[in-house]
Amino acid sequence: MLLLQLAIILISSKIAGSLSVRLGQPSVLGKLLIGILLGPSVLGVVNETKTLAEFSQIGVILLMFIAGLETDVDEFKRTGKASTFVGFGGIIVPLVLGYFAGSIFHFSMMQSWFLGLLLSATSVSISVQALKEMNQLKTPEGATILGAAVIDDVVVIIALAFLMSFAGGEVNLTAVILKKVLFFAGAILVGWKAVPWFLKKFALLKVTETVISSALIICFVYAYLAEYTGVAAIIGAYIAGVAISVTDYKHEVFEKVETISYSIFVPIFFTSIGITAEFTGISQNLGLIALFSILAILTKLIGAAIGAKAAGFGWNSSLGIGSAMISRGEVALIIASIGLESKLLSQTMFAVMVVVVLVTTIVTPPLMKLFFKAKTQKETRDTRN
Template sequence: MDFLITLTLIILLTKLFSHIFAKFNLPTVIGELLVGIIFGPALLNLIHTDNFVTLFAQIGVILLMFIAGIEGDLTQLMKYWKPSLVVAILGVIFPTIGAFIVCVLMFHFQISTALFIGLILSATSVSISIQVLKEMNYLDSKEGMVILGAAVADDIICVILLGIASSVFAGPHSNSLNLIGLILPKLLFFVLAFVFGKWLVPPILSLSKHLIATENLSGIAIVLCLAFASLATYLGMSDVLGAYFIGLAISQTKYKAELSAKIEAIGYSTFIPVFFVSIGLNVKLAHLSTNLPFILITIIIALIGKQLGGWLGARLCGFSSESGNIIGAGMVSRGEMALVVAQVSINAHLIDQSHYTAMIIVTVVTTLIAPLLLKIFILKQHAQEPIPQVIAH
């Protein structure tokens, strides 16, 4: 019965902390992380990581990425594909290279550890930015569209790099794999994802509507999610990659809105909170004082890398400096994807516990700073351009 008590505590506490953080206009995901830190081994030691928590957390992260895919908008990405792609690429390159150089030269980390820390810092979560854009009537502005488009591209780039890097550095026979054997399974996965997503997912979902069963559509959607997560793992990629791409395929169907609401209810009511709490449970505050210089430097790299990447990418595509600052600030926030990369990294023993804790702290700090930066730059542009350039619908 212990697992029932654990699940009861996790769900209750995450909802209470989410409410408190939402009241103060702070990211609710930070509140869920704090539940794991406060009530886990780091402080009160009331909740512990076990097989139950691990399994629920694994399902949670798969559903989280599945939902991110379903809520994606490839139409907007294609409309602003050039600035979005440039911003996304530079937003991955700058923090990844910056972190890699610092980790290798200053802290003498192994190449694999430095690379994965760079990947953690390259991840973006715009859920916080979207809320700020809505509040300030900038969601439909050209800056808002580029931020959204770049977030889609950023997620795809980051997840692909995560899957490839995991197979290279964490594979049991990675040293003996030749280049062809390494690349071919990945190419096969993307071919299957494209073919399956474009031509098979829509009819499968349509057929599921004719099944005489409760929640037939959402049930078949979860089957597709878990099947593609398994396929990705079988072909040497991360399971979250399979879930994300099948979600993107569903986002192009007429069932997007219905499935988004139903899968969110399943994921966010139980499994996803367990995932975030499980991350907090792995935080050990004992490592904080010894890693303070590393934490401060990586926070600076995380902030400057995304801000500079977004600003430069926007400027290269003809945006003003003020618009570039807004786009850069919109990409600063870390969140779900950074936590996913961190979790994959520690599970594959590519970073140790102290680095893992440092990355969680960096994620929390950048997520708290990002909304403030975004508001400052939007207000600054308001002072110069009172009416934002809104896209005509």
């Protein structure tokens, strides 16, 4: 059954992606929507399984690894200020307005802050694919988005630990922060000294494809250690890609990882998002879903865009950056699950926020297309003048 499901997912995602491009949208939008169509919520042709979930996890890790390989380190350094502004702008506005929204619905103070924190999360795995398709990944905007995503992930997780310590959870805030500091310090040191050495030594082994194997080992170890220390696995994979991007093996690794990833794992990741969508019982909460979807989209778009504008980007670029930060993805789902377990989210609000996360994921690619297209057209007009 698994083999048939894989075949259905691959053929459907490729055709849907192609149709999406023909309609002027990023291919990822078609892959997300076909997942919903194939999943149990509509046709029920493909069901969520543990194996598919693991394939999907590998897909998102490889996607962010590729983004790291394509990162221009010098550009990344130059956009540090902009990434900081975008990251914090995209946290503060959703956090504050989410808190006020919770207060309006008579949530407790802790529940309201948790809601704001949940809305502050971001996951740019979907945005990375859209940036690649629009040739924007290696631009200052692309570097800013990736840098802001790292900042967002770290700050939100630390803030979550801080909140949970007040909510009565057994959380050692000092240990949480120390683990993250140790991860990033270790990741940078190992990336600087050990990664080039490991690639060089492993390449000498008398077996086939040693370079790509060594690169994948580095990717998966970084992703595991990131997850172990409370940082998202995709951030670890991204840092691993950046570490390899400054070595002589960059191009060989990129070409082969891209082939492996886009032939099977990445399409499964995009389609699985739609397959896992759960719409049971949402008809009773359509008003809440609409309200919180609008809140989630606008707060992240406006907050991150203001940060980008303050860092010196034009309005079209700022809105493009803001739209890329909208998707909440797996990071928000993890936080929502923590909220449900700790009684900071009711079962109803948990169901609502799961659909809201899906909505933010679906609207991100077309919004990015809209704003980055406007940016490109403006640049073309300015060049002609």
